[in-house]
Amino acid sequence: MSTVGKAVSLLELFTLDEPEIGLSDLARKAGLDKATARRLLMALANHRLIEQEPQSRRYRLGAGLSRLARIRDAHFPFVRVAAPVARELSLETGETVHLSEFSAGALLTVHVELSAKANRVNVDVGQILPLHGTASGIAFLAASRLQVVSAYLEKPLQAFTAHTVTGPDTLAKAIAFAAASGYSRSSQGYEEGVHSIGAAILGADGQPIGALAVASPISRVDDAVAANQGAAAVKAARLIAARLTGEA
Amino acid sequence: MSTVGKAVSLLELFTLDEPEIGLSDLARKAGLDKATARRLLMALANHRLIEQEPQSRRYRLGAGLSRLARIRDAHFPFVRVAAPVARELSLETGETVHLSEFSAGALLTVHVELSAKANRVNVDVGQILPLHGTASGIAFLAASRLQVVSAYLEKPLQAFTAHTVTGPDTLAKAIAFAAASGYSRSSQGYEEGVHSIGAAILGADGQPIGALAVASPISRVDDAVAANQGAAAVKAARLIAARLTGEA
């Protein structure tokens, strides 16, 4: 791996659950020598991508990341625009809604609106969703160019649960359904007990840039509920697209 | 410079004004060879810190940055904690209030509460404030260790308006005033017609981590108003510091 890749891997070790990590721990987790880890951390710290707590000497993510993220968000305000719409959709359906953005061949969860109900689906921001195992991914594929889809179908499809669709033909059918109805449906394809309805969000050029999904405990969903959620999800996805392209 | 440093420099070339840049341009600006720049960009893209626009082939900051920034902000909630206090201060003074966080030798504006008045000062989130030209910066310097201040005073001070304090002695006096009274005062040091009162926000270790400022059209401020704003700003800054360190 490149030196830069190693440095970024260090950044990626920090999570919501573990936002501060010591040097030895960091080196162990990254599979790097302590000296190497420290040199990389120093390079990152010089640019404020990493900060060191003066007392505990532990490391944490730096303010430079917030700065860069702000520049990106100002130019590409996906979350800013989409989050309020996702919130509305969550209130309307009473279920958890999550937003994902396409990046490097998969969907990256960038925002979550949790259901108010006690029995709800929990999704973490930052989670990476495969295109074939989730409703979001299938909706995204259905909105993609055929060329992209067939290229994706040629690669082996990993199974995440006993219900994950791994057959190219079955997946193609799910995609066809999504293309026809505007929304996709996936039952326990990624997590046991979770039912999802997905809809793609299109950019100005008509290509999909991300997706949103309504995720419910499977016990609360039947065909009628799914159809309602689908219609609402499509409406929300269109509203986001319209706002992103300045058409509303 | 380390390879990692070079890669991060590439990220730092993206600004609010120029959020998408082509390969050759990027290499030129960073002083790198095209091949090197591309290799670094690919390493960054693998971790979603950089994205490439498929059509134009230009590069932009990636979604991974938003992800990391969100993790940081969740743990180090400067804006989340400080924004409501800034809002109160804005309502109390009737003027625009802006929050900045120290990063890489300058203050980065991270939040703004605009005055409700028609004639108000406008500040943009993301703006970088010099330490010597703004009330926020002077307040920050006044709260910093002497060693940091004298190092800063040794470097030449850029003038932004005809009123910018560029003499080290004059600046030292302004810093001394701020150290004594708790708040700083700057008239038209960064923008013509703008008067600012600044106060530093201290972290758990007593070192300043940022600052807030009340910015008014100069026509609305006299010594009495400034003193009132100063007292209010100091109170707000202390409240934020207390909440950040879990003491309130």
Next chain:
DNA sequence: AACGATGGTTCAAATAGTGAACCGACAAGA
């Protein structure tokens, strides 16, 4: 068709990265 850009690729040469061994400090246990 010729030009001057662009993005992207190759490979020998050279520089930058690596990691075992080391240090001092601290904390827990014997």
Next chain:
DNA sequence: TCTTGTCGGTTCACTATTTGAACCATCGTT
């Protein structure tokens, strides 16, 4: 008190990664 095992941090000989000139292919202009 004296281990023993951490921790963060540093050094330096060895080596693998990075580098960049020269090279395409492509695009839009002249």
